Amino acid sequence: xxxxxxxxxxxxxxxxxxxxxxxxxxxxxxxxxxxxxxxxxxxxxxxxxxxxxxxxxxxxxxxxxxxxxxxxxxxxxxxxxxxxxxxxxxxxxxxxxxxxxxxxxxxxxxxxxxxxxxxxxxxxxxxxxxxxxxxxxxxxxxxxxxxxxxxxxxxxxxxxxxxxxxxxxxxxxxxxxxxxxxxxxxxxxxxxxxxxxxxxxxxxxxxxxxxxxxxxxxxxxxxxxxxxxxxxxxxxxxxxxxxxxxxxxxxxxxxxxxxxxxxxxxxxxxxxxxxxxxxxxxxxxxxxxxxxxxxxxxxxxxxxxxxxxxxxxxxxxxxxxxxxxxxxxxxxx
Amino acid sequence: xxxxxxxxxxxxxxxxxxxxxxxxxxxxxxxxxxxxxxxxxxxxxxxxxxxxxxxxxxxxxxxxxxxxxxxxxxxxxxxxxxxxxxxxxxxxxxxxxxxxxxxxxxxxxxxxxxxxxxxxxxxxxxxxxxxxxxxxxxxxxxxxxxxxxxxxxxxxxxxxxxxxxxxxxxxxxxxxxxxxxxxxxxxxxxxxxxxxxxxxxxxxxxxxxxxxxxxxxxxxxxxxxxxxxxxxxxxxxxxxxxxxxxxxxxxxxxxxxxxxxxxxxxxxxxxxxxxxxxxxxxxxxxxxxxxxxxxxxxxxxxxxxxxxxxxxxxxxxxxxxxxxxxxxxxxxx
Amino acid sequence: xxxxxxxxxxxxxxxxxxxxxxxxxxxxxxxxxxxxxxxxxxxxxxxxxxxxxxxxxxxxxxxxxxxxxxxxxxxxxxxxxxxxxxxxxxxxxxxxxxxxxxxxxxxxxxxxxxxxxxxxxxxxxxxxxxxxxxxxxxxxxxxxxxxxxxxxxxxxxxxxxxxxxxxxxxxxxxxxxxxxxxxxxxxxxxxxxxxxxxxxxxxxxxxxxxxxxxxxxxxxxxxxxxxxxxxxxxxxxxxxxxxxxxxxxxxxxxxxxxxxxxxxxxxxxxxxxxxxxxxxxxxxxxxxxxxxxxxxxxxxxxxxxxxxxxxxxxxxxxxxxxxxxxxxxxxxx
Numbered sequence: 001x002x003x004x005x006x007x008x009x010x011x012x013x014x015x016x017x018x019x020x021x022x023x024x025x026x027x028x029x030x031x032x033x034x035x036x037x038x039x040x041x042x043x044x045x046x047x048x049x050x051x052x053x054x055x056x057x058x059x060x061x062x063x064x065x066x067x068x069x070x071x072x073x074x075x076x077x078x079x080x081x082x083x084x085x086x087x088x089x090x091x092x093x094x095x096x097x098x099x100x101x102x103x104x105x106x107x108x109x110x111x112x113x114x115x116x117x118x119x120x121x122x123x124x125x126x127x128x129x130x131x132x133x134x135x136x137x138x139x140x141x142x143x144x145x146x147x148x149x150x151x152x153x154x155x156x157x158x159x160x161x162x163x164x165x166x167x168x169x170x171x172x173x174x175x176x177x178x179x180x181x182x183x184x185x186x187x188x189x190x191x192x193x194x195x196x197x198x199x200x201x202x203x204x205x206x207x208x209x210x211x212x213x214x215x216x217x218x219x220x221x222x223x224x225x226x227x228x229x230x231x232x233x234x235x236x237x238x239x240x241x242x243x244x245x246x247x248x249x250x251x252x253x254x255x256x257x258x259x260x261x262x263x264x265x266x267x268x269x270x271x272x273x274x275x276x277x278x279x280x281x282x283x284x285x286x287x288x289x290x291x292x293x294x295x296x297x298x299x300x301x302x303x304x305x306x307x308x309x310x311x312x313x314x315x316x317x318x319x320x321x322x323x324x325x326x327x328x329x330x331x332x333x
Numbered sequence: 334x335x336x337x338x339x340x341x342x343x344x345x346x347x348x349x350x351x352x353x354x355x356x357x358x359x360x361x362x363x364x365x366x367x368x369x370x371x372x373x374x375x376x377x378x379x380x381x382x383x384x385x386x387x388x389x390x391x392x393x394x395x396x397x398x399x400x401x402x403x404x405x406x407x408x409x410x411x412x413x414x415x416x417x418x419x420x421x422x423x424x425x426x427x428x429x430x431x432x433x434x435x436x437x438x439x440x441x442x443x444x445x446x447x448x449x450x451x452x453x454x455x456x457x458x459x460x461x462x463x464x465x466x467x468x469x470x471x472x473x474x475x476x477x478x479x480x481x482x483x484x485x486x487x488x489x490x491x492x493x494x495x496x497x498x499x500x501x502x503x504x505x506x507x508x509x510x511x512x513x514x515x516x517x518x519x520x521x522x523x524x525x526x527x528x529x530x531x532x533x534x535x536x537x538x539x540x541x542x543x544x545x546x547x548x549x550x551x552x553x554x555x556x557x558x559x560x561x562x563x564x565x566x567x568x569x570x571x572x573x574x575x576x577x578x579x580x581x582x583x584x585x586x587x588x589x590x591x592x593x594x595x596x597x598x599x600x601x602x603x604x605x606x607x608x609x610x611x612x613x614x615x616x617x618x619x620x621x622x623x624x625x626x627x628x629x630x631x632x633x634x635x636x637x638x639x640x641x642x643x644x645x646x647x648x649x650x651x652x653x654x655x656x657x658x659x660x661x662x663x664x665x666x
Numbered sequence: 667x668x669x670x671x672x673x674x675x676x677x678x679x680x681x682x683x684x685x686x687x688x689x690x691x692x693x694x695x696x697x698x699x700x701x702x703x704x705x706x707x708x709x710x711x712x713x714x715x716x717x718x719x720x721x722x723x724x725x726x727x728x729x730x731x732x733x734x735x736x737x738x739x740x741x742x743x744x745x746x747x748x749x750x751x752x753x754x755x756x757x758x759x760x761x762x763x764x765x766x767x768x769x770x771x772x773x774x775x776x777x778x779x780x781x782x783x784x785x786x787x788x789x790x791x792x793x794x795x796x797x798x799x800x801x802x803x804x805x806x807x808x809x810x811x812x813x814x815x816x817x818x819x820x821x822x823x824x825x826x827x828x829x830x831x832x833x834x835x836x837x838x839x840x841x842x843x844x845x846x847x848x849x850x851x852x853x854x855x856x857x858x859x860x861x862x863x864x865x866x867x868x869x870x871x872x873x874x875x876x877x878x879x880x881x882x883x884x885x886x887x888x889x890x891x892x893x894x895x896x897x898x899x900x901x902x903x904x905x906x907x908x909x910x911x912x913x914x915x916x917x918x919x920x921x922x923x924x925x926x927x928x929x930x931x932x933x934x935x936x937x938x939x940x941x942x943x944x945x946x947x948x949x950x951x952x953x954x955x956x957x958x959x960x961x962x963x964x965x966x967x968x969x970x971x972x973x974x975x976x977x978x979x980x981x982x983x984x985x986x987x988x989x990x991x992x993x994x995x996x997x998x999x
Binding site for chain 1: 816820822823825826827838840842958959962963965966967969970973974975976977978979980981
């Protein structure tokens with residue numbers, strides 16, 4: 001049901017500490033913590049003995065001791081101590097998920113450990129690039145990860161769902177191009193001479209703008225949205241290009257829920273805390289609009305999972321992403 | 334599972350406005366709104382594109398624009414605009430349910446549109462008859478519609494469930510008559526010389542009364558209770574007959590829940606606001622007693638759906654109604 | 667799924683009164699009340715007529731009248747009155763569960779009435795023995811009864827789950843003995859010279875102690891834990907033995923929840939209210955730690971019921987209890 005041999009975002013870096021925290025990822029219980037040296041550890045959050053969640057236990061050095069009967073597991077998942085018996089059988093172990101901290105996020109590899117290769121971690125470096133100013137957020141969503149993939153690959157929803165903030169009322173006639181790769185789908189939207197949005201106005205942009213958005217999906221649930229905005233005329237000068245990158249990864253919790261990790265990076269007003277606060281607040285509002293819509297969709301889907309959907313021209317990217325996922329699921333099965 | 338080719342109450346008239354509202358009827362999502370001219374509209378509350386609920390959208394004239402990607406549907410459910418594409422394919426549409434406002438309620442036809450005939454809307458005109466004084470209410474019930482049909486067809490529960498307000502302690506030996514028609518069941522209960530109830534006492538009726546209650550069930554979920562009450566003696570004079578009509582329609586939401594729309598009309602103390610307030614308060618209390626009991630029954634049914642029931646003489650009407658519904662369900666299937 | 671021909675604890679004695687109270691036991695709805703003479707009555711909490719719960723009704727002498735249509739049932743479950751009809755058919759009845767009050771608890775027999783024998787009620791007399799001081803408690807647990815059986819048969823969890831109160835940090839190397847009877851499992855744990863626990867310290871015990879714990883499981887869900895504690899040295903004198911008995915009965919509500927009735931009796935500081943209060947508070951804390959762990963286990967089990975468990979040496983008792991239950995279930999089926 002879920003693609004296993006992939007890196008998934010398990011948490012923002014700050015969430016993982018010396019206090020174990022639980023996550024459900026692809027329906028599996030995972031406990032996250034850091035070694036004394038600071039490396040993230042991801043173990044099955046279910047003691048091999050009686051299925052107690054390990055996140056209720058305590059760290060001892062780099063190991064975790066179950067809070068129920070005191071079994072100790074090292075960061076590879078091997079049981080190193082059973083308090084009441086001398087012999088620790090080799091089969092006493094929990095699953096260890098390869099994990100890594102990169103680009104501000106903690107990643108876990110949910111499939112075959114032998115295939116885990118950190119160089120395969122998707123490139124979300126703009127979360128932490130010193131040349132850009134960025135902020136991040138997390139949203140627990142009561143809707144399938146795929147619904148957010150559809151959402152982000154088809155930005156025709158901006159003038160409607162986000163009319164009051166990030167949408168431009170006239171952004172309804174873009175040039176659309178869809179590129180379908182072996183392991184990615186890329187939608188390019190170019191909107192020329194559209195009205196600037198509320199958000200842009202508040203940041204001092206007046207009049208019309210031209211925006212190029214390049215949206216790249218990579219399995220299983222990662223999306224980059226590169227946005228280049230140029231004012232046609234106005235106080236910021238003709239043709240000045242502002243670049244933004246929205247980083248998105250929607251880790252499935254279950255078939256009908258996900259944990260959405262996002263980042264927002266910009267190359268303008270670098271380090272301006274006031275602009276950052278404004279944009280963070282606006283993003284929180286807009287992404288909450290997405291959350292409400294995705295959860296409302298999911299309720300309709302739950303009511304009748306067989307109800308048809310109808311693909312528009314703008315869904316070419318979403319449809320390609322679904323097909324790519326189907327192909328990869330078939331290959332996995 | 335549900336009878337489709339029938340009119341169902343979707344809302345009280347005041348609930349339907351220029352602000353779209355959602356309903357679940359027979360398990361289907363429906364959005365209700367009014368045209369600029371005031372006519373009610375009922376559409377599938379699930380955009381044909383991505384299954385977003387239309388009630389989160391906005392009206393434009395008589396049309397509704399989806400709040401997600403901006404598709405516009407007219408009141409017949411036909412998509413008239415897809416913002417990002419010129420061509421609107423004919424299959425782009427949502428289901429339109431025939432609807433009508435009548436007798437203070439907004440009705441929807443859940444089956445084959447070709448069969449929708451407003452003359453088939455059941456006669457609940459006493460909700461709005463100028464010769465009578467009436468008030469209405471709505472109760473969301475966590476129990477099957479059928480449980481309320483059983484409740485209303487067997488008023489032997491009044492002396493017990495409603496002992497403190499509308500029940501008469503001695504109303505336990507009525508003359509009962511059950512008429513079983515092709516498309517209705519009618520139970521007539523005549524109770525002679527019973528003690529007046531708390532409710533009646535508070536309205537100035539003392540001593541004993543004779544009551545005739547005529548309860549008429551019509552599929553799928555409509556019940557009329559005509560009550561004629563005569564004081565045997567007392568300040569209001571011998572033999573004065575007071576008429577009440579309780580109007581009931583229990584629209585299934587799911588197999589285990591319903592939305593109960595009711596009306597209460599009287600031909601006495603016409604227009605007396607104090608009496609109306611007293612009766613409204615008393616009815617709210619009594620109907621909430623019904624709600625609590627129906628929901629408690631439903632919990633027991635959920636615990637063991639196969640637990641038997643035992644029909645009493647007083648259930649002849651309820652049993653006939655169940656058989657009538659079974660026959661109609663079989664005919665539909 | 668559940669063993670039927672057994673006595674189960676339905677309530678603490680004080681919970682059963684002239685006000686009917688509902689319970690779900692082995693998935694069945696049961697109403698409990700007392701006769702005028704004070705004897706407990708347990709009836710099916712589902713009227714044979716329309717499945718209304720009888721606990722919403724009222725007592726009339728030793729009988730209960732359904733709050734919906736007024737049917738009356740005596741304490742044997744036989745319907746004695748149907749208000750609107752003269753004839754009461756013999757099949758009009760609800761199930762009566764043999765019940766008894768013993769050892770401070772109200773018991774019900776969930777199986778064949780012909781086999782109900784009060785002498786089979788398990789011996790929990792220390793709840794009410796005048797020579798001992800005791801207190802009781804009730805915990806609703808969102809976890810299977812079996813999880814609590816595992817918990818109590820393997821007290822190796824004390825130094826970990828209850829480290830802050832009743833556990834001794836060095837109680838990890840006991841002498842263990844498991845006796846497997848036809849109808850019981852008994853685990854004896856002797857821990858010599860272990861550190862006294864926080865709890866013992868607060869009660870004036872210092873230094874090391876030797877503890878013998880004898881844990882006896884009897885189907886379907888009863889456990890006695892007899893604890894004999896001797897100080898090695900200290901203000902209470904060498905070799906003074908203090909006896910405690912923890913009485914436990916975990917009545918299944920459903921396959922994944924139970925109602926845990928417990929008692930705690932001691933033969934020391936007899937009648938000392940301060941000691942009783944201290945121990946009651948400490949027990950509440952410790953048993954709530956158990957509740958949180960059992961509910962966390964159950965969530966993991968719900969997530970993947972097929973996830974394996976791994977038995978340790980200390981699970982010999984728990985495994986024997988599971989096998990005994992499996993054998994009895996097979997015999998029942």
